[in-house]
């Protein structure tokens with residue numbers, strides 16, 4: 001995730017190109033609050049997480065030495081309810097980045113109308129260099145370090161970059177040991193056997209796919225035969241390709257970090273999924289590969305950036321042929337490009353809306369853990385659809401009434417309930 005993701009999300013504030021993620025997130029939130037007519041007090045409460053914990057985690061390494069890792073947990077705002085959000089293991093994570101990401105989670109919770117505020121955690125490490133045993137000890141050590149401020153009614157962690165259901169299982173087990181009871185609702189993204197939810201793995205992609213359907217309806221575009229380009233063929237991109245094919249769309253382009261495949265008559269997605277490796281790469285197996293840059297400018301109806309940040313910029317935004325762009329990745333469109341696409345009447349569905357599916361199904365997992373009764377896959381997906389469609393409509397209507405683009409409208413919807421809840425509580 002790059003430093004420009006949030007300033008890009010604003011689609012405004014051109015002068016902020018070099019600001020860090022936290023500063024630019026604050027600027028966007030400030031802007032949304034002003035458009036809603038809230039006072040500076042509202043900004044004072046939302047401009048930083050209400051709680052930020054820095055921890056040092058000693059881990060016994062396989063060679064007998066002890067290594068001390070640095071970790072963070074940020075809780076942005078718990079006026080609406082407990083905080084929720086992922087824990088990432090990453091060699092470049094910083095305190096400011098974790099703070100900003102917790103604010104993004106608050107926005108997603110507000111947009112999806114979940115009874116939560118945003119949280120985020122991280123450990124500075126390179127998980128690829130750690131053994132299975134070291135990863136387990138690090139995961140358990142992190143839970144011990146943050147156990148005072150987390151819990152099913154306080155702050156609920158989840159998977160994020162380079163963390164998975166196995167790591168969630170270790171963390172849940174450690175928390176249960178500390179609390180001396182089985183606490184499934186402490187964390188989401190668990191294996192099914194330990195109280196995970198059906199549909200959690202593909203939830204992010206399904207949320208994005210539902211946004212594609214809604215955007216197509218607005219533009220009067222039938223998905224049957226609509227031509228789709230997806231940048232990135234990892235977890236998000238491959239599921240989106242599958243869902244879109246099921247809806248009758250023609251996936252004409254896909255890409256990975258090594259290049260892109262394009263066929264105006266449609267690609268064989270089933271075959272590509274079979275040949276794809278666990279890193280989401282497949283293009284190097286084929287002849288006639290084009291570059292990612294070329295792919296973005298190819299003829300299509302819908303473009304879905306699902307790889308990385310800053311892919312649609314002032315340089316290529318004029319050449320995008322799609323009528324609809326749905327941001328499945330975080331921050332793929334720069335702020336200048338957002339304006340160019342907007343001026344060209346290309347409908348851009350922002351990341352904080354298109355990416356809200358994951359946290360929504362985390363909420364469903366938490367609900368199922370609380371009630372001890374589990375839903376089948378259809379029920380999870382139906383409920384997700386209901387939430388995302390409602391979120392989309394709310395953002396779309398606000399963009400029309402406030403005469404702002406969908407990105408600015410999404411930020412406005414995202415902050416509104418937090419401010420109102422803070423007012424009811426007498427905080428501001």
Ligand code: NAD
Nearest residue numbers: 204205232233234235236256257280306307328329330355
């Ligand atoms: P992943 O690691 O599984 O896959 C990433 C894909 O992008 C791979 O195919 C990789 O080869 C490709 N890629 C990497 N760098 C690239 C580059 N510079 N140019 C072109 N392709 C490149 O990751 P993921 O879980 O699929 O997540 C991708 C993005 O989507 C992230 O921003 C993530 O936060 C977001 N995400 C979105 C959803 C959603 O559906 N809304 C769900 C999960 C993750």
